[in-house]
Amino acid sequence: MSDTSSIERILKEEKINTWDIYVEEAEEYEIQLRNFDVEVTRGPIKNSGYAVRVIRPKRNKVVGIGIGTGSSLEAARIRKCLDTASVGADITHFPGYALPRPEKYPSVRIADPKIVSKAETVVKDKTEELLSLLKESKKVLPTFGKIRTYNVSTTIANSEGLQAEKKETFFYIELALKAEREGKLAEYWPMIPTRRAEDVHLDQLVPKWTRLAEDTLSAKVPKTEKTTVIFTPQTLSEILPDTVGFHSFGSSVYKGVSKFKRGEKIASDELTVYDEGVHDYALGSSPFDDEGVPQSKTLLIEDGIHKNFLYDAMYAAALDAYSTGNGLKLPAFSLAFTRVDSKYSLLPSTQPTNTAVKAGGMSLNEMIADTKEGIYVEQFSSLSSDSLTTSFGSEIRNAYLIEKGQLSTPLKGGQISGFVLDSQSGKADGLLSRVSGMTDEVQMAGRCIAPYMRFSGIQVAGR
Amino acid sequence: MVNDSSSEQAKDVLTKALEVLGDDVEYADALYENVEGVSIRKDKAEERVSAPATLGGVVLRAFKSGQWREMSGGDFSEKNVKDMAEKLALFRPVSTSGIPVKLRELKPWKLDEEVCVRIRPSDVETEEKLANVRRLYNEAVSYDKRIVNTTVAYSDTTLERIFANTEGSLLRQSVPRISLFVMPIARESGKMDYESLSRGGTIGFELINELEEKTLRETVENSISLLNATSPPSGKFTVILDPGMTGTFAHESFGHGCEADQIVRKRSYLAAHFGKRLGFGGLSICDDGSLPGGNGSFLFDDEGIKSRKNYILKNGILTGFLHERYSASLMNTEPTGNGRRESFLRKLFVRMTNTYVEPGDYDLDEMIEDIDQGVMLVHPVSGMEDPLAGGMELKSKRGYVIENGKIGRVLSTLTLTENVLDFIASIEAVGKKDQFNMERGTCGKGHEDLVPVGDGGVYVKAKAVVGQG
Numbered sequence: 001m002s003d004t005s006s007i008e009r010i011l012k013e014e015k016i017n018t019w020d021i022y023v024e025e026a027e028e029y030e031i032q033l034r035n036f037d038v039e040v041t042r043g044p045i046k047n048s049g050y051a052v053r054v055i056r057p058k059r060n061k062v063v064g065i066g067i068g069t070g071s072s073l074e075a076a077r078i079r080k081c082l083d084t085a086s087v088g089a090d091i092t093h094f095p096g097y098a099l100p101r102p103e104k105y106p107s108v109r110i111a112d113p114k115i116v117s118k119a120e121t122v123v124k125d126k127t128e129e130l131l132s133l134l135k136e137s138k139k140v141l142p143t144f145g146k147i148r149t150y151n152v153s154t155t156i157a158n159s160e161g162l163q164a165e166k167k168e169t170f171f172y173i174e175l176a177l178k179a180e181r182e183g184k185l186a187e188y189w190p191m192i193p194t195r196r197a198e199d200v201h202l203d204q205l206v207p208k209w210t211r212l213a214e215d216t217l218s219a220k221v222p223k224t225e226k227t228t229v230i231f232t233p234q235t236l237s238e239i240l241p242d243t244v245g246f247h248s249f250g251s252s253v254y255k256g257v258s259k260f261k262r263g264e265k266i267a268s269d270e271l272t273v274y275d276e277g278v279h280d281y282a283l284g285s286s287p288f289d290d291e292g293v294p295q296s297k298t299l300l301i302e303d304g305i306h307k308n309f310l311y312d313a314m315y316a317a318a319l320d321a322y323s324t325g326n327g328l329k330l331p332a333f334s335l336a337f338t339r340v341d342s343k344y345s346l347l348p349s350t351q352p353t354n355t356a357v358k359a360g361g362m363s364l365n366e367m368i369a370d371t372k373e374g375i376y377v378e379q380f381s382s383l384s385s386d387s388l389t390t391s392f393g394s395e396i397r398n399a400y401l402i403e404k405g406q407l408s409t410p411l412k413g414g415q416i417s418g419f420v421l422d423s424q425s426g427k428a429d430g431l432l433s434r435v436s437g438m439t440d441e442v443q444m445a446g447r448c449i450a451p452y453m454r455f456s457g458i459q460v461a462g463r
Numbered sequence: 464m465v466n467d468s469s470s471e472q473a474k475d476v477l478t479k480a481l482e483v484l485g486d487d488v489e490y491a492d493a494l495y496e497n498v499e500g501v502s503i504r505k506d507k508a509e510e511r512v513s514a515p516a517t518l519g520g521v522v523l524r525a526f527k528s529g530q531w532r533e534m535s536g537g538d539f540s541e542k543n544v545k546d547m548a549e550k551l552a553l554f555r556p557v558s559t560s561g562i563p564v565k566l567r568e569l570k571p572w573k574l575d576e577e578v579c580v581r582i583r584p585s586d587v588e589t590e591e592k593l594a595n596v597r598r599l600y601n602e603a604v605s606y607d608k609r610i611v612n613t614t615v616a617y618s619d620t621t622l623e624r625i626f627a628n629t630e631g632s633l634l635r636q637s638v639p640r641i642s643l644f645v646m647p648i649a650r651e652s653g654k655m656d657y658e659s660l661s662r663g664g665t666i667g668f669e670l671i672n673e674l675e676e677k678t679l680r681e682t683v684e685n686s687i688s689l690l691n692a693t694s695p696p697s698g699k700f701t702v703i704l705d706p707g708m709t710g711t712f713a714h715e716s717f718g719h720g721c722e723a724d725q726i727v728r729k730r731s732y733l734a735a736h737f738g739k740r741l742g743f744g745g746l747s748i749c750d751d752g753s754l755p756g757g758n759g760s761f762l763f764d765d766e767g768i769k770s771r772k773n774y775i776l777k778n779g780i781l782t783g784f785l786h787e788r789y790s791a792s793l794m795n796t797e798p799t800g801n802g803r804r805e806s807f808l809r810k811l812f813v814r815m816t817n818t819y820v821e822p823g824d825y826d827l828d829e830m831i832e833d834i835d836q837g838v839m840l841v842h843p844v845s846g847m848e849d850p851l852a853g854g855m856e857l858k859s860k861r862g863y864v865i866e867n868g869k870i871g872r873v874l875s876t877l878t879l880t881e882n883v884l885d886f887i888a889s890i891e892a893v894g895k896k897d898q899f900n901m902e903r904g905t906c907g908k909g910h911e912d913l914v915p916v917g918d919g920g921v922y923v924k925a926k927a928v929v930g931q932g
Binding site for chain 2: 415
């Protein structure tokens with residue numbers, strides 16, 4: 001399937017001159033657990049397909065772009081796909097487009113050699129390790145578990161002579177650990193998507209997850225107040241890419257919906273943020289984006305000042321800029337991890353790669369010790385934020401009260417809310433204008449590379 | 464590939480594959496799917512026309528000694544499906560901690576039907592669909608100059624699923640599904656906000672033709688009204704949920720705890736409450752996969768079980784759980800038609816279909832008139848389940864302060880949290896039938912495995928913690 005020559009031959013026969021082809025082949029293995037037993041063994045789950053985009057100039061910069069998708073390389077199927085793309089190119093309108101030309105790509109590691117060579121074994125081994133650690137602990141019950149690998153091969157070609165290929169891997173683990181005491185129930189429900197299985201250190205994580213589940217048994221609902229809150233890299237990954245990313249898109253500027261202006265102060269002085277598309281083994285890293293443009297590292301916010309916007313090929317053409325390698329095929333649900341095996345059918349749009357926050361100057365222990373009163377939140381129910389308004393709010397699932405510089409009473413229930421960015425220019429009511437500390441160590445979490453961050457004056461609602 | 468096969472050929476391929484599995488497994492089934500359709504998205508700058516997310520393929524599944532093994536792929540050639548079946552026949556389960564469950568045998572049945580709609584989306588040209596999207600866009604942006612952008616998203620799919628199993632069932636269904644989403648973005652003095660309109664279900668293109676101009680205008684007016692919205696108050700209040708929010712509560716907060724796979728996993732706080740009274744006698748919640756036009760409707764589920772209406776809470780009492788075949792076998796009951804997959808690439812789980820609160824006896828005015836200080840939550844954005852511990856989180860796009868029995872100032876983006884059992888116990892009024900409405904939704908099992916669902920009901924009055932969303 002990775003050979004694009006049969007599609008290119010028919011494009012030539014059909015006299016279609018401006019096009020690109022995206023081919024994807026994916027193979028998945030998975031074990032799902034029910035308590036300590038295997039519920040189902042899945043795999044190989046094989047999916048492959050291609051998308052052809054046909055681009056037609058219209059007036060001024062405006063172009064029509066049509067997409068056709070298929071999973072068969074039979075000539076009749078390819079022709080049907082090209083018909084669909086041609087009709088789309090005739091009837092649609094976009095503000096501009098220039099196909100990327102061949103370029104040298106940066107070197108970035110995105111494949112786990114073990115998953116490439118022995119994916120099924122990786123799944124079995126990791127499952128055994130998990131079950132062994134949990135059986136040893138005897139303190140919590142795994143109610144369910146998912147351990148999964150993906151091998152994905154991608155080829156992009158276009159009528160400008162670009163030919164780009166990559167192989168990448170993904171590892172996914174999700175489970176829920178239940179603690180029970182005197183009729184009370186509590187759980188911790190971690191979900192970790194990574195590139196490599198070895199980045200999930202179960203020997204360290206299982207004891208931590210167990211403690212969180214057990215502590216939540218004695219959790220209280222927080223009181224309603226404004227207080228200091230510490231967010232983990234994982235919780236930050238649920239709000240930063242969708243907000244800082246969205247307002248940094250060239251497409252948002254073009255459509256008049258970005259809050260950012262280059263050179264304006266939008267966050268606390270200590271905050272520096274990059275879109276970092278070439279960080280080894282980060283989830284959003286790749287040598288090239290889904291249009292074949294090299295991914296890069298783009299400074300978005302420096303010392304609280306907005307610096308640069310992100311572009312895909314479309315809005316680079318529309319706004320006379322260069323693509324920053326942010327033309328990505330990402331599904332609407334950013335937390336959903338299931339489309340890595342079938343993203344070929346999506347149209348690329350401007351999206352963040354990895355949102356990276358520059359580290360601060362204290363350890364997590366020092367940050368907690370330095371907090372007189374506040375809340376440390378390990379997990380929210382579902383901390384999504386509204387991209388446009390940047391409003392967020394979520395139920396606290398696993399958290400601790402901080403009293404006199406120490407973690408004290410576990411918390412569950414109630415909610416934390418606010419805006420990620422200032423609700424209006426100069427109002428300084430957004431989370432990013434209330435930064436009061438960052439740790440000196442960053443972690444990869446989802447599509448984020450971030451330290452633990454502390455924010456002051458955050459609204460908590462509860463008792 | 465894939466999808467060249469006619470339906471009869473597909474049935475033949477599946478039947479032959481199951482013959483290969485023969486006596487090597489206790490039970491096996493095969494599901495073929497083919498998806499056709501189009502997605503159109505237009506805003507100020509772009510008009511995107513694209514295909515559905517997945518195109519089609521097959522999944523084979525075998526059961527032995529209490530465990531499942533499954534394989535799937537997009538290649539539906541007879542040779543490939545036969546190869547998959549031969550590999551699946553070699554399935555050797557790993558040892559388990561207890562006595563393996565036997566699947567309860569079911570009587571085989573046959574079906575070959577299409578869910579009928581007035582105007583099949585597949586009979587409408589893409590150009591006509593795009594023309595309608597442009598019309599709605601133009602109408603939305605022309606109402607008020609404060610509308611700086613509007614997104615109109617239309618999509619239709621026709622999902623064909625063919626199911627066969629080793630018990631002899633052979634079923635085919637074709638289910639058309641359509642959705643429309645309009646989001647006008649208002650901006651003034653540096654502040655932006657939006658409301659949106661969402662319609663859809665297992666209905667035809669008539670949905671687009673019959674959308675009234677006043678409905679679109681109201682959505683625009685709601686977007687503009689949110690420019691003057693304030694943040695909601697924080698704390699515990701008497702709340703009124705609109706029918707959409709009620710449906711999200713019924714589905715996310717209560718329904719997920721009634722999924723029997725969570726009971727089997729020992730992950731539902733509701734397991735200990737079966738048969739007990741949780742709410743007042745006027746409160747009933749059901750899940751109905753056979754609801755005509757419902758976004759979560761179908762003829763049979765992905766295990767070949769006919770869709771039907773199931774009560775989970777009846778007259779305030781927890782009366783039932785939702786099942787697939789394994790959980791039903793283990794709990795010695797019947798499967799309820801709730802075994803669903805996102806696609807042939809994803810695992811089957813117990814999933815809800817169309818979940819709603821049945822109508823009661825109260826007028827909306829009656830519910831509001833004695834509230835001194837409260838909040839009304841309107842238009843659901845999302846909800847998150849907590850099946851183990853019974854926490855609850857619902858987000859709404861819009862809300863209103865209620866003061867001295869009257870609806871007051873508008874609020875933007877709210878979050879409601881509470882303990883589900885406390886929330887249900889606090890429900891004191893359920894609205895009348897004329898308020899009944901179903902919303903189109905998408906549900907994940909946790910963070911993934913998205914399936915189309917419908918959520919709805921009537922207005923309800925309860926107590927909960929409210930804050931910004």
